[in-house]
Amino acid sequence: MSRTIVALALLIGGVLPAAADPVSIGAGIAAIAGFLSAPIIGTITVGGILASVAISVGISLVASLLMPKPSGQGALGNSFGDGGINAPEVRYTERQSIPNKRVILGEAFVGGALFFEQVKAPYLYLGLLLNHGEIDSVQKIFIGANQLSFSAISEGAALTPLGVADQPSYSTRLQVSLGYGGAAQTIDPILAADFSSLASTFRQRGIARAVFRYHYGADQTEFIELWGQVSRPNAYLLVRGVVVYDPRDPTQDLDDESTWAWSNNASLVQAYYLTRDWGGRIATDKIDWDKVAEAADYDDELVGCADGTFIKRFTIDGVATLNQKPFDVMTALLTANRGQVLSSRGMTWVSSSKPRTPVAAIYDSILAGGIEYRAAKPKRDLVNKLQVRFVASEQDYQTVDGPILDRTDLQADDGEVLTATLDLPFTLDHRRAQRLQKAFLDTSRLGRTITCKVDIAWLAVCAEDPIGNAVTFASDLFSQANGTYLVQSLAFADNFSTIELALTEYDSSIESDWNPSTDEQAFTLADLDVS
Numbered sequence: 001m002s003r004t005i006v007a008l009a010l011l012i013g014g015v016l017p018a019a020a021d022p023v024s025i026g027a028g029i030a031a032i033a034g035f036l037s038a039p040i041i042g043t044i045t046v047g048g049i050l051a052s053v054a055i056s057v058g059i060s061l062v063a064s065l066l067m068p069k070p071s072g073q074g075a076l077g078n079s080f081g082d083g084g085i086n087a088p089e090v091r092y093t094e095r096q097s098i099p100n101k102r103v104i105l106g107e108a109f110v111g112g113a114l115f116f117e118q119v120k121a122p123y124l125y126l127g128l129l130l131n132h133g134e135i136d137s138v139q140k141i142f143i144g145a146n147q148l149s150f151s152a153i154s155e156g157a158a159l160t161p162l163g164v165a166d167q168p169s170y171s172t173r174l175q176v177s178l179g180y181g182g183a184a185q186t187i188d189p190i191l192a193a194d195f196s197s198l199a200s201t202f203r204q205r206g207i208a209r210a211v212f213r214y215h216y217g218a219d220q221t222e223f224i225e226l227w228g229q230v231s232r233p234n235a236y237l238l239v240r241g242v243v244v245y246d247p248r249d250p251t252q253d254l255d256d257e258s259t260w261a262w263s264n265n266a267s268l269v270q271a272y273y274l275t276r277d278w279g280g281r282i283a284t285d286k287i288d289w290d291k292v293a294e295a296a297d298y299d300d301e302l303v304g305c306a307d308g309t310f311i312k313r314f315t316i317d318g319v320a321t322l323n324q325k326p327f328d329v330m331t332a333l334l335t336a337n338r339g340q341v342l343s344s345r346g347m348t349w350v351s352s353s354k355p356r357t358p359v360a361a362i363y364d365s366i367l368a369g370g371i372e373y374r375a376a377k378p379k380r381d382l383v384n385k386l387q388v389r390f391v392a393s394e395q396d397y398q399t400v401d402g403p404i405l406d407r408t409d410l411q412a413d414d415g416e417v418l419t420a421t422l423d424l425p426f427t428l429d430h431r432r433a434q435r436l437q438k439a440f441l442d443t444s445r446l447g448r449t450i451t452c453k454v455d456i457a458w459l460a461v462c463a464e465d466p467i468g469n470a471v472t473f474a475s476d477l478f479s480q481a482n483g484t485y486l487v488q489s490l491a492f493a494d495n496f497s498t499i500e501l502a503l504t505e506y507d508s509s510i511e512s513d514w515n516p517s518t519d520e521q522a523f524t525l526a527d528l529d530v531s
Contacts (some may be wrong), residue, residue: 003433033198033505041081085332086318086391086425088398093128093234101132104241105333105426106264106274106317107139109397111236112210112492120194122233124214127188131208132278134181138210138261140238141176141207146226150175155180168226173215176235181208196492203359213505225419236396244272247289248296254284266314266337266426268296271348273333274341278322279500280330288349291342295352299337300447305374305431306520313337316350318391318426336426338439346466352440356470360462366499368453372516373481378417384410386441387421390433393527403521431516436521439510448505450481453498466490470506 024268084090090102092111099113112128119125123395138155141148148170149162155178161170177190187203214233217223227233243260246252246268253259263269272293314337316505334340338353349438369444411417422440427433450473459466466487473482485503 002251029289034104037082057145072443083164085320085324085329090319090321093322098201099129101278101322102130103133103134103320103322104131104318105269105320106238106315107238107240108319109238110319111234112367115204115209116191116211118195122216123194124216124325125194125211126189126214126232126235127191127209127211128209129204129209130239131181131207131236131241133206135208136236136240136243138239139415141210142236142238143170143174143226144234146170148176153178155187156189163410168222170226173217173226175213175501177211179204179209192319208239210214210235233476242272244268245275245289246296247399254289261411264297264315264317265312266299266316266333267292267339267350267352268299269316269329270333270337270339270341273320273326273330273351274348279326281326282348285346286346288347291349292353294303295337295339295350296352303435303514304516305434306516306522311432314432315428316426317428327457332423332425335422335424335436338436338443340428340468344465350529351468353511355511356468356486356506357508358470358472359464359466360458361472362452362501363476364387364455366454366458366477367475367477368455368494371450371452371477371478373450373480374447379414381444381447382418383420383444384414385417386434386437387419388424388437390427390430391420392430392525393428397428399425400439400525402433403523405434405521406440407441431520434520434523436513438514442507442510442513446505446507448481448483451501452484452501452503453493453500455490456497456499466501467529470508471501471503475501477521 018106067524084100090100093114094111095114095117102110102113104110110130112130112151114126115129116125116127138153141153144168145375149164151162153159157177159176159178161174161176163171175190177188179185179188181204183205185203185205185522187198187200188209190211190213191198191202192200194213207243212233212235240262243257243262244265245254245257245260246263246265247254250263251259252261270286272279274282275284275287299312301313303313303403304310314405316333316336318446330341340351342349342351353425384407386405389399390402391397392400422437424433424436427436467490470484470486472484475482487501488500488505490502491500492498
């Protein structure tokens with residue numbers, strides 16, 4: 001029997017397979033982490049899958065994202081990844097009796113769910129629910145493709161657009177008011193002024209909202225000029241969404257969300273999602289915030305682009321809805337920085353793709369038996385031509401197909417073209433998407449795995465907790481397996497006298513192997529088809 005400490009990659013085909021999703025991510029992690037302090041020794045199961053089966057735990061993020069699905073819908077023949085997460089339709093205005101709750105992570109271009117719709121000639125009133133919970137701010141407001149101008153955009157008061165040359169007269173035909181969803185939010189000022197029958201308790205406390213008062217115009221011609229050829233006007237807002245905890249900021253208190261700040265840092269957003277009741281359901285005191293801070297530092301680093309500018313390494317921007325499976329949402333979030341969710345010794349954390357330096361070596365003298373070794377990945381799991389999809393802010397935050405990474409050298413080695421599509425539903429900017437695309441493809445070519453037992457004394461020589469870290473395998477007996485590996489799971493065995501390890505091949509140079517002048521492909525978005 002074994003007592004297993006698991007590094008969760010939260011991946012399709014891993015210890016939490018898509019076919020056996022728990023109620024939440026936290027349920028899966030808790031089912032494992034809860035055993036770490038238990039006095040019994042046994043085999044841990046999650047969703048009916050034995051967590052002690054080391055190779056199944058060791059399936060990588062790349063393997064799961066690039067694994068062909070039966071429905072094959074990609075531009076190159078297969079579609080992989082998000083399964084509708086942050087799809088354009090979740091951002092549009094909708095009319096439903098019970099709309100799905102939306103959460104804006106990072107920054108997003110959104111409409112909302114209607115909570116108020118009323119005609120009082122000559123006005124149409126529309127109230128939109130923007131976000132489940134408080135948001136940081138609204139950055140921009142659009143009517144169709146026209147961006148409105150204001151002296152300032154703030155909550156709590158009726159706002160009138162400024163007159164702008166070459167735009168319709170929004171300054172005389174439109175009023176907007178915003179509520180960011182705070183605990184002190186009161187009834188909307190426009191609705192309060194024009195609908196005296198509404199009670200003061202009609203305030204959508206805890207939900208960010210926007211209310212629009214549209215004037216129909218003097219006639220049909222003016223209506224079309226103002227609002228377009230539509231049955232009702234379409235408004236969109238660029239919103240900075242939820243605030244998140246940043247352990248690097250000494251002014252923030254983990255137990256007081258009013259001190260938190262907005263960020264689209266990938267690791268901070270992932271950690272936020274893990275701690276939500278509607279997300280990972282992991283208590284904040286069970287998160288290793290020091291390790292989250294390390295991952296966030298890496299995500300915040302600036303990376304050069306071919307045009308000489310710099311952008312943050314990894315960000316998350318988009319919308320999640322609470323009817324989506326937390327497992328699916330978290331898997332999609334992890335694509336933004338090729339990250340992992342790791343759990344060890346009762347603590348959980350997110351880890352970005354920062355290159356790992358080996359923390360220990362495995363020699364023949366420390367081995368406690370033979371090894372199970374896989375020398376390569378089966379051809380069905382290989383990729384040598386990769387399409388990438390990302391979210392383009394230049395095209396109203398639509399999902400678009402980016403450049404194709406066509407590795408003719410690998411195709412010659414493989415003897416055929418092996419295509420796949422990588423979805424990056426929370427990644428903006430084709431340059432960031434291209435960096436991820438290359439790293440995903442290169443990592444997908446690493447196929448060696450090892451399962452072995454080592455003497456428990458090996459833990460004493462590890463510079464850090466081996467879970468999620470790299471180790472060197474250096475054996476004279478099994479020299480063909482020598483190299484650098486990532487520790488995917490660690491299990492006590494043989495009455496705690498040995499440690500069973502599941503290792504997957506790792507190359508730290510993949511993350512830094514990017515030269516924008518040669519690797520970044522020129523890319524121009526096609527014009528939107530509005531016919």
